[in-house]
Amino acid sequence: MNRLISAQLISSVGDGAYYVSSALYFTLVVGLSPAQVGLGLTVGWAVGSVAGVALGHLADRRGPRGTAVLLALGTAVSVAAFLFVGSIVAFVIAACVYACCQCGLGAARQALLAGLTDPAERTTFRARLQALSNAGIAIGAALGGIALALGTREAFLAVFVVDALAFVAAALVLRKVPSVAPVPVRAGEPSVAVLRDRPYALLALLNMVMLLYMPLFSLVLPLWISTRTAAPSWLVSAMLVLNTASVLVFQVRVARGVTGLRSASRYARYAGLLLFVSCLVFSVSAMGDSAWAAALVLLVGAALQVLGEMAQAAGYWEIGFGLAPDGRQGQYQGLFGAGAAIARMLGPVLLTGLILVGGAAGWVVLGGLFLLAGTLTAPAVRWADRNQSSIACRK
Template sequence: MPTLRTAATGLLRDLIPAPGAERRMGVLTLAQSLGTGLFLTSSAVFFTRTVGLSADSVSVAMSIAGLCGFLATIPGGRVADRLGARRPLAASYALLAALFVAYGFIDEIGEFTIVACAIAVCETVGSPLRAALTHALFGSARSAGVRARMRSLYNLGFTGGAALAGAALATGSRSAFLLVLTGNAVLQLLCAVITVRLRPAGPEVAGSGAGRSWAAFRDGRFLLATVVSGVLELFQPVLAVGVPLWVVNRTHAPVALVAALTIVNTVLVVLLQVAASKGSDTVSGSGRLLLRSGLLMALACGMFAASGNGTGTTWAVVLLITGTAVMTLGELAQSAGGWGLSFTLPPEGRMGEYQGVFGLGRGLQQFFGPALVIMLPLGMGTFGWLILATVFLLAGLTAHWAFARDTPSELPAHPTPTPSP
């Protein structure tokens, strides 16, 4: 028992950011994720039932917004190299606050589409800006570890926001909807204030980052890292779309298990992301993490395949819970390995540009992932799961071949700055 208590204490301690810039980043992450969980969990219901927009029109509008956000990824990275990441990121949070307030005055689909596109651009641009700011604050050696801690906090905040959204949905009134929008806007403004106070110790703009460049697209090794990481990110539609539909349509497991699987995933991410990120401060360590990710995800797909209709209820439940836990461990390794490569491979002065390109892998997964998951496991059954397992396995082996063979003693590509208090 003392050993278990010590281990649990250590995991919880990992969630607490160090004083100074890292702790401010933690507060920023909690505020952002709380607002995101609050809004995303309730917005579709409110816009269709309270505002009166049709579900089909909202779906089309969100697809258009997703495309706008995808196209803004690389320009967002270039902004970080040209102007520094801190002020543009703060401006994006402030603009998001205004846009969420604007949602409260919308009553037709054209207005909704315009605001949704603007929000998608701000949110998508924020990703490379946050990554570039993280690197400016903590350097290559610490950035992946900081991102790991922030991801744990993000899941914690998102879960809290989703719980608050449940209370708002229970009311179902327009007043509750306006309260959700106002709360999210206030949290976005708080993020803007915190971002302004996150001042790197060194210069915010590297001298070589002023001009336009397509260096990231000419960097074959970085592009390979982008593709491999994007392929492994297929765990997201697998857990969010594939497994729930598989449980409902292809297994004898109870439908209520879907909620339990979501809880298993969330708890493991919150508790283990920091511990699972060991080794992500070097290229070779990141390559080994991606190999581990591919192996674990392939194993999880095999477990999901074995839980099909030919398996009894009890074994189906055991296989689905175990498979979700194994897939989540692969998710943790993928996140850490992807962050590690995205921070250690870019050259000096091009961090924003490279982060923007790296985000394209995630964007492509978001576009094609749900359809691929439905076409393979849901359309082809067990054989579809095995195809998906092969894809994960090949991605992990490719990462091992391309990155894990670097010497373990390699130094980070850039020095680690000391953030100003």
């Protein structure tokens, strides 16, 4: 299992470098407009969210380890392809391949984790992976920051080479992970059963709503701080450090409180409430002219947000694993993981319009969505659990 952790850490370093430097690389070096970059990434993640289910199904049928190795190598190739992109068409194609490989890789790794760990340990082990993933992203972001500081074509190209090599190295490590036997399709059962599992699809939708917090630190809060508050613009860096360090130190401890579907539902409800209150606090930060007061309010909001983030992650990891049938973890994790891809795709457009235009009222609406999703999780889990029990009885 240490190798699975190592592979996750290595690929996260590549992800961090990509996240920090990609937008400026595509605009300053490739020459695309911000609108073209946004369009390409939106199309890419839309295609990737659909492909993740199919590639997760492939992991179930062909084995998650081999599938994960191939998709890690595919990610490396797609990152390398960005070095040769010179037009919007080529960029969209490369973005689609990148997103498909990333979504499929996530599903395959989750299926591999599910096959190698005891069900009672999956959520805690997933928390360890998340904590180390944040550490890897921070390291990669520092490398990307060097490229941003230098601002040269060669520096950006070097970051993309590092990203590609990180996924090659992750693929080599994944080859050493113990294999999980593939599960053939039984006679008479649908090939992609998750598409017919309405309760699980509802939970994947609720998970997606909760994941709308993802664009906050990368896009929404920097713009909110600079345009609506008296706080210094550098405060977003302090908030990001607070978020990353908190997940690294406390995510495993938070996850230990989740021991089954009931406690997972309770954590999801706590997450919805915490995220709701954090949004209310963020809305207050625009009131007054004191930079210190605004900074303090924003830091309180960031602390509440990361608590909600960790509770949401722990609860929904247990739900995603616990309600997926044996032998179908890949396709089920592919659908569940699509929530992150869709949040990346729709979140920036939705949240910038909602909050930067709507102001405090927009924060309240966003918080209400978190609160509603958290509240609906428990009845949705009970529905999904009954559905899985009835399917098992019919077999």
